Amino acid sequence: RKEVEQDPGPFNVPEGATVAFNCTYSNSASQSFFWYRQDCRKEPKLLMSVYSSGNEDGRFTAQLNRASQYISLLIRDSKLSDSATYLCVVNPTNAGKSTFGDGTTLTVKP
Amino acid sequence: NAGVTQTPKFQVLKTGQSMTLQCAQDMNHNSMYWYRQDPGMGLRLIYYSASEGTTDKGEVPNGYNVSRLNKREFSLRLESAAPSQTSVYFCASSERGDRTGELFFGEGSRLTVL
Numbered sequence: 001r002k003e004v005e006q007d008p009g010p011f012n013v014p015e016g017a018t019v020a021f022n023c024t025y026s027n028s029a030s031q032s033f034f035w036y037r038q039d040c041r042k043e044p045k046l047l048m049s050v051y052s053s054g055n056e057d058g059r060f061t062a063q064l065n066r067a068s069q070y071i072s073l074l075i076r077d078s079k080l081s082d083s084a085t086y087l088c089v090v091n092p093t094n095a096g097k098s099t100f101g102d103g104t105t106l107t108v109k110p
Numbered sequence: 111n112a113g114v115t116q117t118p119k120f121q122v123l124k125t126g127q128s129m130t131l132q133c134a135q136d137m138n139h140n141s142m143y144w145y146r147q148d149p150g151m152g153l154r155l156i157y158y159s160a161s162e163g164t165t166d167k168g169e170v171p172n173g174y175n176v177s178r179l180n181k182r183e184f185s186l187r188l189e190s191a192a193p194s195q196t197s198v199y200f201c202a203s204s205e206r207g208d209r210t211g212e213l214f215f216g217e218g219s220r221l222t223v224l
Contacts (some may be wrong), residue, residue, distance in 0.1 A: 008150070036213075043200055043215035044153070087152055089213075097168060098213065100145075102153035 002088050003024060004035035014109055017078045021104045023088030024070045032091035033064055033071050037084045038103065044087055047073075078108045112136050116201050116216035123191045123223045131186040131219050133201030141204045142184035143168075143213070144176060146197040153200060159184055191223045 012054045013019050025033075028093035050062040050071050061065065061074040071090075075082055088101035114135045123129055135142065140161045145168075155168030159178040170175040173195060175187045184203075188195060201216040 004152070034212075043217050044213075045215070051115045075210075097155055097158060100154070102150065102152040 002100045002101075003027060004088055004101040006086075006088050008102060008104060010105040010107055010108060012107045012109060013078055015078055015080060016020075017108075018074065018076045019078060019106060021073045021086055021088075021106075022076075022089075023072070023101050024068075025088075025090045025099075026069070027040045027090070027092050028069060030069075030090045030092050033062075034089040034091075034098075035060075035062060035071075035073050036087040036089055037098075038087055039084050047086070059080050075106075078106075080108050080110065084110045114201055114203055114214050114216035116199075116219050119217065119218050121222070123188075123221065125192060125223060127191050127223075128187065128189050129191065129221075130188075131197060131199055131201070131221075132183070133185065133216060134183045135201075135203040135214070136182065137203060137205070137214065138181070139203035139205050140181070143202040143204075144184070144186045145200045145202065146170065146195075148197050148199060149174065155205075156186065156199075173206070188221075191221075193223045194222045195221065197221060201202075 035047040036044040037046040037047045054063045059076045063072045084105040085105045087103045123152045143158040144156040145155045148155045150197045157176040159165045162181045177185045
């Protein structure tokens with residue numbers, strides 16, 4: 001079983017739709033969680049950190065469920081520019097090395 | 111505002127050839143990393159350097175060596191390239207170690223081994 005698992009998609013949604021991605025992790029001791037965005041053939045860039053209480057940044061909301069060991073990303077009012085691959089990243093407590101999920105691909109269509 | 115700079119951006123090698131990927135960051139970060147990304151997959155850690163003078167193996171270190179030349183520079187060397195090493199390589203840096211700090215990536219180096 002992979003340490004970090006994501007639904008690869010692709011998710012194809014119309015502009016204005018709400019879409020949610022989930023990511024599960026196997027190491028219950030994991031402490032830090034992030035969502036990165038990667039555009040086609042580009043480097044990953046931090047989208048947002050995920051805090052225990054949940055956090056929101058404009059149209060994006062991230063949630064953490066430690067009991068079920070998953071994190072989620074909700075995108076409201078999707079824009080064409082949201083089309084990208086979204087990578088879930090989990091950091092363990094001791095090794096300090098990030099583990100990346102394989103990514104979920106989102107395509108927003110007019 | 112360079113951030114993380116990798117060279118070369120593209121390289122084609124024949125099996126058995128050697129090469130070094132260079133990475134430099136101008137953000138005064140302590141930690142640096144080398145990842146590889148294969149098609150349709152996430153990033154896998156090859157080696158990392160938590161601070162100047164230290165290096166450690168990541169998830170997929172076989173066939174690679176690294177050098178943390180100074181605080182700014184972290185190079186990745188393929189001594190005898192194999193087709194399985196065809197991939198996109200990303201260098202990254204972070205201020206406080208990736209456990210709590212944001213990772214900043216270079217633009218990637220696309221390597222093909224024939």
